[in-house]
Amino acid sequence: MSTLDFSTKIGSKRFSNPIFTASGCASSGQELSQFFPLTELGAIVTKSIMTKSRTGRLTPRMAETPSGMLNSIGLQGPGIDAFLENDIPWLVEQKAKIIVSIAGETVDEYGVLSRRLRAVSGISAVEVNISCPNVENRGQVFACHPDTSVAVIEAVRRNIGGELPIIAKLSPDVTDIVEIAAAVINAGVDGLALINTLLGMVIDTNSMRPKLAGKTGGLSGPAIRPVAVRAIYQVHQAFPNTPIVGMGGVASGRDAFELILAGASAVSIGTASFGNPNAAMLVKSQLSDLLIARGFNDFRDAIGFAHRGL
Amino acid sequence: MIPHKINKAAKQILAEVISNKKFGPYHHMVFAVGDMAASIKPGNFVAISVGGEQSSLILRRAFAIYRAIDKGPMGGSIELVVAPHGQGSSWLCARAIGEFVDLIGPLGTSFGIPTSNANAMLIGGGYGSAPLFALAELLKNRGCRVDMVLGASTANKIFAPLEGKRTVSSLTLTTDDGSAGIHGQISEAIPRLIRELGTEVIYSCGPMGMLSAIAKIAKEFDIAHQCSVEESMACGIGVCMTCVVPIRSEENVKMVRTCIDGPVMDGSQIIWDRKEVSDLMGL
Numbered sequence: 340m341s342t343l344d345f346s347t348k349i350g351s352k353r354f355s356n357p358i359f360t361a362s363g364c365a366s367s368g369q370e371l372s373q374f375f376p377l378t379e380l381g382a383i384v385t386k387s388i389m390t391k392s393r394t395g396r397l398t399p400r401m402a403e404t405p406s407g408m409l410n411s412i413g414l415q416g417p418g419i420d421a422f423l424e425n426d427i428p429w430l431v432e433q434k435a436k437i438i439v440s441i442a443g444e445t446v447d448e449y450g451v452l453s454r455r456l457r458a459v460s461g462i463s464a465v466e467v468n469i470s471c472p473n474v475e476n477r478g479q480v481f482a483c484h485p486d487t488s489v490a491v492i493e494a495v496r497r498n499i500g501g502e503l504p505i506i507a508k509l510s511p512d513v514t515d516i517v518e519i520a521a522a523v524i525n526a527g528v529d530g531l532a533l534i535n536t537l538l539g540m541v542i543d544t545n546s547m548r549p550k551l552a553g554k555t556g557g558l559s560g561p562a563i564r565p566v567a568v569r570a571i572y573q574v575h576q577a578f579p580n581t582p583i584v585g586m587g588g589v590a591s592g593r594d595a596f597e598l599i600l601a602g603a604s605a606v607s608i609g610t611a612s613f614g615n616p617n618a619a620m621l622v623k624s625q626l627s628d629l630l631i632a633r634g635f636n637d638f639r640d641a642i643g644f645a646h647r648g649l
Numbered sequence: 650m651i652p653h654k655i656n657k658a659a660k661q662i663l664a665e666v667i668s669n670k671k672f673g674p675y676h677h678m679v680f681a682v683g684d685m686a687a688s689i690k691p692g693n694f695v696a697i698s699v700g701g702e703q704s705s706l707i708l709r710r711a712f713a714i715y716r717a718i719d720k721g722p723m724g725g726s727i728e729l730v731v732a733p734h735g736q737g738s739s740w741l742c743a744r745a746i747g748e749f750v751d752l753i754g755p756l757g758t759s760f761g762i763p764t765s766n767a768n769a770m771l772i773g774g775g776y777g778s779a780p781l782f783a784l785a786e787l788l789k790n791r792g793c794r795v796d797m798v799l800g801a802s803t804a805n806k807i808f809a810p811l812e813g814k815r816t817v818s819s820l821t822l823t824t825d826d827g828s829a830g831i832h833g834q835i836s837e838a839i840p841r842l843i844r845e846l847g848t849e850v851i852y853s854c855g856p857m858g859m860l861s862a863i864a865k866i867a868k869e870f871d872i873a874h875q876c877s878v879e880e881s882m883a884c885g886i887g888v889c890m891t892c893v894v895p896i897r898s899e900e901n902v903k904m905v906r907t908c909i910d911g912p913v914m915d916g917s918q919i920i921w922d923r924k925e926v927s928d929l930m931g932l
Contacts, residue, residue, distance in 0.1 A: 363890075370887035370909075373659055386890075394906055394930055397923070401883050401891035408707040408883060412890045415904055560707050590707075613884035614707045616699060616753065617661060 343630055344637045347381065347604050348502030349582045350461045350529030354381040354605065357638060358595070358623040360531075361586045361609030362387050362440035362466055362508070363412070367426035368433065374616040377435035379623070381605055385426065387442035387468040390451055392418035396473065397552035402541040407560030407588070408610060409539050411553035413473045419455050431461040437508070440466040443480065444556070446490045448475075449619075452460060453498035465503055466584075467495050467528075470510035470535035472557045480576075482510040485522035492526040504529035506584060511566050512538050520574045530582040533570045534591070539561055559610040564588030568601045575643050576600020588643055590618060592625020599626075600645040655887060655908055656756050657754040658688035664752040666744045667723050673805045675776050676731045677715075682750065686725025689717035690759030691784040692877055692913040695727065698751035699737035708883050710737040713912070714755065715779040727754070730779040730808055748766065756885055760784050760852055760875055766792045767849040769913065771817075772863055774835055774855025775801045775808065780877060781854055782813035794818050796846050800835030800859075804828035812819030819846070838864035843870055853877070853916070861921035874916035880907045895920045901929040912929045 347357040360371070361386045368377050375584050377383055395415025402409045416422070430437050439462050443449040448466065456465055470482035481487040488507065495505055507523040509516060511534040520531055536557025541550040549555075567587025575583060585603025589595050590611040598606050606626075611618035635641050668679035694713050696867040698921055700706035716728040733739040744750060760780075763769070769788050771781040778799045785795045795816065800805050800823035801807045807822060807829065822830025823838050831838045836859060842848070843866070853863045855879035867874035885908050892902035894911070896918045907914070 351817075364888060366888045366890075370655060371887075373655065373657065374661060392900065394900075394902055395890065395893070397895075397926065397930075397932075398880055398891070398893060400893070401708065401881055401889070403708050403883075406707060408708060410883070410891060415890055415893070521768070610707065613889050614709060615661075615751070616886050617886075 343549055343627055343635065344395050345627060346639060349464055349506065349584065349604060351502050354463070356381040356623060356625070357599070357605040358449050358619050359438065359584060359605050360384050360612065360619060361607035363647055364466060364609040364612050367422070368430055368435060369392055371612065371616055372433060377430070377433050380435065380619060382436040382438045382463060383430065384438040384440055384607060386416060387414055387440040387471065388416055388419055388422045388452070389414060389442050390419050390448050392416065392421065398490040399551055400553070402556065403551040404539070404541060404558065405562060407558055407562030409541055409551060409556030409558055410536070411551045411556035413553060416469060419452055423455065423459060427459060427461065436463050437461060438464045438466050439509070440468050443470040443491070446494045448493045448633060450494035450498045453495045455502070457498065457500050462503065464506055464530070465490060465495070465499060466506045466508055466532055467523055468508045470534055471510050472510070472512070472538040472555070473553060480510060482508070482519060483513055485519055488519055489522050489526045492523050492528055506530040506532050508532035508535055510535045511570050516570050517573050517577045520578060524578055524581055530584060530604070531574060532584040532586065533574060534563070534567045534587050537566065538539070559588065561588040561590055564594060564597070568597055570597055571601040571603050572645065576646060579643060592627070592629045593648050595622050595626045596629050596641070599641050600643070602643040602646065604642050654758060656693065659753055659756050659886070660685055662753070663749040666746055666748050666750065667726060668919055669742070669746060670743060672730070672808070672810070674694070674732065675808060676733065678729045678731055678741070678744070679726050680729070680750065681723045681725070682727050682752065682754070683725050685720045685754060686717045686727060689714055689727065689755040691787055692757070692759035692780055693755035694885070694912055695729070695752050695754030696756060696882070697741060699740045701740070703897040705770050706737055709753070709885050710741065711885050711908070713780040713877065716783050725872045730776045732776055753885065757908055757911055760913050762787060762791060763793065763850055768794045768847050769796070769848065769859050770848040770851050771795060771797045772835065772839065772851060772855070773797070773799045773808070774859040775806050775807060777855030777877070778808045781852065782810070782816065784852060785816045790818055796842070796848065797821070798823065798835060798838065800824065802826065835859055836866065837864060839866050843872065844881070848872060851875070860916065864916040864919065864921055867916055875913055876916045877912045878907050878914055878919070882908055884908070895926045
């Protein structure tokens with residue numbers, strides 16, 4: 340019988356397996372924990388949290404599209420105080436590996452959030468979401484420009500202290516994602532999360548108006564997987580030593596394997612959990628079988644395999 | 650903070666289609682669900698994968714449970730009333746007996762039952778009446794008077810099976826086109842019926858416009874109103890945050906998930922007027 344070392348590393352932190360949840364697709368874990376123990380995940384990445392509680396957008400917030408969906412939630416959430424008071428202790432009690440995703444409207448807000456996280460035990464990494472497309476002003480998407488991306492990462496770096504790995508979540512809606520990746524790597528991130536949703540839109544041909552209350556939304560699901568594979572491949576080629584948490588339409592072990600071959604050190608399950616709450620567990624077992632079938636004893640040997648010999 | 654009301658009984662199963670019959674413009678479908686049936690309460694819903702494995706439809710569809718039978722000839726079963734409106738519901742309606750569907754249930758909240766005998770009015774729009782029949786039976790067994798009012802755009806869109814009609818003390822029909830019962834919108838008939846029947850509590854299920862009109866009437870009469878709301882859902886299990894409705898809270902307005910805090914909610918808590926919501930949010 341073949342054995343597989345399924346563990347992976349992001350910065351200084353080790354994870355028992357490379358299957359994570361994607362931020363915004365697992366809430367803070369309670370809902371999915373009905374279906375499987377959260378300890379089975381490499382890590383749970385919590386929904387991006389802001390300093391204050393936030394109502395989010397009006398409905399409709401969702402439109403199904405071919406092999407995908409648009410969402411326009413607008414970062415609804417309880418705010419950092421309630422999150423640290425309720426959600427983190429619960430997740431710690433479950434013994435889940437926790438990656439906290441943070442989002443801000445200003446560079447300062449990221450700094451404030453990082454300062455709050457600094458003293459919290461039980462967190463394995465922080466994901467800095469600089470790429471949520473559901474903000475009122477497109478100019479607020481920090482990940483669209485190298486200088487604003489760097490400003491945020493520097494604010495996080497200054498305030499977080501210690502060894503907590505910083506993962507920057509980038510947008511594929513840019514001319515050159517490698518340029519943005521280069522900027523945040525120079526600013527000191529330990530890893531990258533690729534990719535956030537793509538900005539999209541659906542018009543209801545009956546009402547002849549935009550389907551979503553927020554007009555535009557983030558496109559996710561299998562429809563965007565080739566975009567994720569491309570982004571991961573390009574960035575891994577340029578920075579083979581920077582771990583990438585890959586995501587974008589992964590619904591099977593085969594899909595996860597594709598992102599890993601492109602260069603992902605871990606794979607997050609997002610929209611697939613909406614269709615199947617056990618999707619992460621399905622992907623995990625299928626991926627493990629596939630790696631063994633392909634002759635890998637160590638998961639890490641498969642990372643970026645598609646680049647070999649080229 | 651509003652406490653989590655996650656339905657702890659929810660399970661994901663493969664459920665066999667054991668009956669699928671046309672009922673007017675709808676399909677009455679029965680699924681074998683085993684033990685799940687025992688944990689279902691009136692008002693709960695299920696979320697079903699549609700389209701098959703190679704489908705481009707990636708999201709589940711939510712359906713209110715019409716009835717649940719704990720121990721039938723096929724073990725536990727649930728019944729749904731499905732309108733083949735879109736691709737997903739049409740796919741479901743096309744399932745043959747013996748096929749299996751991926752089903753999660755029971756999900757969401759259920760109708761609250763009054764602690765003492767009360768005159769209850771159950772109001773259903775279109776096939777929104779489906780979950781009200783199990784509720785009617787439960788209320789009747791608790792000694793409540795149950796008056797049912799069912800409305801639709803036209804006669805054949807009213808879902809009112811014969812056995813369901815027997816459980817109620819009175820049944821009033823309304824149609825927008827006058828093809829059956831009272832001519833006009835369902836909400837127009839309600840105030841007079843409340844006075845005549847001495848209604849003390851209202852339960853409703855149907856389109857949001859109808860629920861909103863009933864909420865207004867319930868407020869005028871100062872009657873408790875529990876409604877089963879409908880907002881488009883991506884997951885049904887509380888992770889996607891798309892199916893929210895605005896409710897009143899200390900911070901003006903709070904968006905709550907209709908899959909966790911609903912579908913059955915207190916009609917007086919919901920802010921039905923969209924403009925009011927926008928104003929409160931400062932949009």
